[in-house]
């Protein structure tokens with residue numbers, strides 16, 4: 034299996050003018066391509082999120098915080114979280130897993146359409162959009178800055194429990210206060226496409242060669258996807274583990290985990306499966322395009338970038 038990492042610059046005009054692009058612009062076109070026998074998957078960057086350290090490290094146990102920051106060489110200042118959207122091209126199907134953040138979430142995100150253009154994939158080419166979950170950085174790219182569908186011809190699919198949660202009028206009353214905008218934003222976007230979206234369940238074949246794997250906890254109906262087999266396929270992890278710290282210590286989750294205990298149990302079980310079965314995985318927020326493998330040492334795991 035081969036992994037190639039490419040940074041495609043923003044057009045020849047900028048290059049000819051000798052323009053120096055800011056780091057965020059360069060990253061916007063990063064595409065990592067993974068190939069096995071008969072399968073090609075691209076990790077297309079939607080940009081990145083930025084968090085203050087007190088948010089990014091909020092789930093670290095107080096007594097371990099300094100050690101973890103040193104062990105993983107984590108920054109003192111702004112923490113960047115990459116956004117890796119999985120693109121599967123198979124036969125006549127062009128399948129996106131999630132759609133990035135769109136124009137309204139963070140200024141450093143919402144670059145997916147540009148990243149796809151750099152590998153000659155137009156929005157109209159996308160035949161299927163399959164969601165892991167309904168958080169802003171995965172869903173809000175569904176609509177563009179004019180509130181038009183970003184991928185107008187795509188079939189849209191989301192796990193039923195996830196769709197039901199974000200379209201339930203009661204969710205705004207029960208969700209954590211700091212995630213109220215997540216609920217309102219998801220509701221607005223899902224209502225806009227309600228007549229086009231279909232739902233699926235754990236274990237369903239959501240596209241040829243692609244099986245849904247229920248991985249609840251980060252959100253109520255979070256889904257991962259097994260493409261092909263461990264030998265020659267890839268596992269779309271979504272937000273089951275969002276940092277290398279969460280891979281190493283599955284009990285340490287993300288601040289946005291809906292049900293932290295369930296998320297931790299799911300994380301430990303999925304990481305064990307990936308390591309034991311030998312999957313290549315693509316994590317939405319993991320480093321270097323998010324493509325890598327999970328190595329197991331008892332109940333501890335290590336994320337190894339690359340195939």
Ligand SMILES: [Zn+2]
Nearest residue numbers: 168170272317
């Ligand atoms: Zn996410």
